[in-house]
Amino acid sequence: MTTPLVTAAFRSSQRNQCYVFNNEKYVVLDYGRGFDKKTRVIGGPIHIADGFPMFANTPFAIGIDGSFDNDGNDTFFFKGDQCAKVDFAPDTGDSRLLMGPISITSMFPDLNANTPFATGLNAAMRSNTGKIVFLFSGPQVGSFDYETRRLEQTRSISDAFPQFVGTAFEFGLDAAFNTHDRNEVYIFKGEYYAHFNLVTSEFIGFIRKIRTDWPALKRII
Template sequence: MTSSDIYVTAAFKSVRQNEVYIFMQNEYVLCDYAPGKKYDKILYGPAHIGAVFSSLECTIFGELGITCAFASHDLGIAYIFSGNICAKWYYGLYSPNNKILEGPKLIVEMFPFLNGTVFANGIDAAFESSRPFEAYLFKGDQCARINYSANGQLINNAPIRQNWPCFKGTIFEHGIDASFASHNPHQAYVFKGDLYARIRFIPGVRFDVLISTGRIKDYWMGLQRILPRKNTIYCSNYN
């Protein structure tokens, strides 16, 4: 059993405008994140993942939590991760019909092209590109761009500071805890501990801009009231 300060461990945007699912290990909130403003609002939660999403109850995601996620370009579907395990998940859109479509399975079984990379044993953060069926992955100070379609491939793999010049000289060049793509085209949010940043990017081009950065407590009025979490993770069934 472990307990410590927990901030954002994963996130992905909903198909509903300006709504995002934010995970704090085995808890989550649904949030209206009010892009570019300080008026984010928690719409639901905090709640235990397994208590709300029946398909994740008694799975590694419900027990140990979700440590990375990104929304698919197939509506209502997300890829979720916990350690080196992942699943393709239909999250239900306010209905009780959430279900796991594929998995849980090893990352390298879901994405064979990641075998032999640092991402095979776990992914810290991810968000979908504005290009269909492409996503960005982060692990430590490394990042990758992938195509996750049926004919998926690893497009590139390099240090964060090389592929994302806007992070040079910031804490984010050394790693990212969580991220999600904004509903505003070509924008994304990243988190590390109690810090966040909003960026603008162009897929396939090293031309990215750090729009804003700061502490969660100063810019996220909804999240500041619940973070950090002190939830406890029981690890007895998942060694």
């Protein structure tokens, strides 16, 4: 089993910026575009409890497993079997906890004990269409409609993303985030990452090592 270098990530409200977590610390960085190395740190390292004071004295203070945003400012965060809903407005200083932490099954009853997501997830990323978010738990991925809060389908990663077969991502992800071009995502597993196009279902460039291409993370990995 590989040790994650990136345990969670999500895009900032500022274009080409993202939050990247390794356990209880994170940095905000400029992920740019294309094949440029990620060298520019906007902020951090910061402890989660300092940057997100609503998570102090909660399970989220020691790490985040995954998150996704809706079409507004609301972001859902996951840690173990817990979920929290946050009005995420970091640039105004007005971020606030709207709900939770509560169990995932209380927040989203369709993610019940009959699904692999009731006890937690490893990563989440928005689809490029509709209100669908992909939830990853081990080798399983679910298509979840965050507006109706219905789990539409659960498949193996190899069925949902056949391009991942034979790669570091075939049996699970550690983290993922959508870029500000929602057709594209970055995915992370162990020491590797990739840039992926959701429309063409193709990797953009090659699968590469995080430590080589993301030097901005050197203070947390």
